[in-house]
Amino acid sequence: MAGTTGSSTAATYEVDECRGVLRVYSDGSIVRSSKPSFDVPVHDDGSVLWKDVLFDQAHDLRLRLYKPASASASSAKLPIFYYIHGGGFCIGSRAWPNCQNYCFKLASELHAVVVSPDYRLAPENRLPAAIEDGYTAVKWLQAQALEASDAWLADVADFGRVFISGDSAGGNIAHNLAARLGAGAPELAPVVMRGYVLLAPFFGGTVWTKSEAEGPKDAFLNLELIDRFWRLSVPTGDTTDHPLVNPFGPSSLDLRPLDLDPILVVVGGADLLKDRAEEYATKLKAWGKKVEYVEFQGLQHGFFTIDPNSQDSKRLMLIIKRFMADNST
Template sequence: MSDQVQQPVDPNENPYGYMGLAKNPDGSITRLFQPPSTPASSDPSSPFHLSKDLDINQSKGTWARIFVPRKAFDDDDSSPKQKLPLIIYFHAGGFVACSVNTARFDALYTPIVTEIPAVVVSVEYRLAPEHRLPAAYEDCFEALHWIIKNSNDEWLEKHADLSKAFLMGSSAGGNIAYHVGLHVAACVDELLPLQIKGLILHQPYFGGIERTESELRLAKDRVVPLTLSDLLWDLSLPIGVDRDHEYCNPMAKIKPDQFDQVKSLGWKILVTGCDGDLLIDRQIELWKKLEENGVPVAGKFDEGGCHGYEFGDPSKAKELAITIKDLVESTTTS
């Protein structure tokens, strides 16, 4: 595999090529290249944050990158330090592509770590189609147990407040944060001292059989068109299920008591999106359904933009980080 920068590919014409994939005759894929990556750095001269990588489960190839604001290392070690909220982050990539260390994700990591400020643990989960859903959910839930077991890690012990933790994800990661969050709500006692206070679902990736207005309106989008979205679901869902399966369309089969545990825990949920993203109708549907069911939820939906807009616009990334900061502060001070 090559790390070289590839020429732009139209996802409407060649969704496999756009994702850096080739389809094999047996239905499997070959990964042709990986997007540029950024190594972890514990260089104390870093202007924003220090980071390091730790294995979660070597047999699965899962790991995590921990980010801590550089300023957290500036204080005199002899003085007591106020620990920072912990954001457990699940990356984008349609369940099929990208990694914790994908370089463009730095555009979001940095303002989250520095603006809130917070300790961020970004989780590397197994990708589809080699590992179809629910593999990513299982890996990310396992990561929560790993955080508990490694809470004596020097960085986590000194800087992260495990009682003020949040699950966050972008795109496919937002889908993961939603599903893992519901599972966590049903077993909070087994995760102590880790205490989740809320979910941050940034442009979460959901689908369904029936097309929405935004999916039809933006069917030929150059960032995430319908052809690409359809391909990603085909590669990531369990074999034989349709797109009204709960992993893809959690709104299709809502249970009467589905959000009772989330409400009883007092979690707050943030759902964000923009109307230049063909996924926005499903994101708004989730926000409204949560609101109808009495869940404390905020929706922030911008005009214009596109899916993953924050990775190419530092001002939008900072704006998102400030919105997240407001949620974190409202939760941890109430």
């Protein structure tokens, strides 16, 4: 406290901090660093071409498009693979080097057009903002399919083979899009959705799971950080049983009657989110959905972007490639 005659004024102090990128202060002010939390070099060897596109003028949101340099109008059309970045709904960007490097690998190894959209971040924009922006990003693709005005994309992209993947918070967005759009996403015609890849999806709930409660305190994504991300991103006054956070919460959408596209759920065995991902896959499979669950023993949250050249990351890429091939017809 800073004392004054007849009154007192509280000094502003830091309330929340997320990986050195986001700082929230007691007076409500928010400071974001332009420096990413993953300060790694970008590995752009020219084998993948990319460019940025404005997809939501109202919110000044952009996405980054990638395609193999070898792709051309005379080649066979390529599937479209969305990669929605993670960051607890609070941090992250399509332009962060770890995201860009992973998208290079996805475009090259999946031989696909990769779409990596940004979305509004919390706490400035709490949920459902990020979910709505994910929806806007796929509606943007529908406009491209109808207009075919951008030859850079239209000449090489197969709008009839679209997959949506998301990493952590991006996996949550992917789930909510799957539930909203339904099998094939008929409202997006002529775009045809073929499947979803949920990479360590960021789900929550008011009751801790065993992996959350007993997971290592020094985990890359520990319980304190999980709680902080949710505290900053759930709608004001709500809890982590919010329908967009907990797929099986007391007021969540009943997924049993929904016709869903195939879903691949991937998680590390040492990830504190493991139990929620496994429960999600197990319940959907029991309800007759086409769901595949893959667990990488002993690995932590985000292993595939933290070490994209590891043997496990390479195995994951092959699993995604096979999932796409199995669901392309």
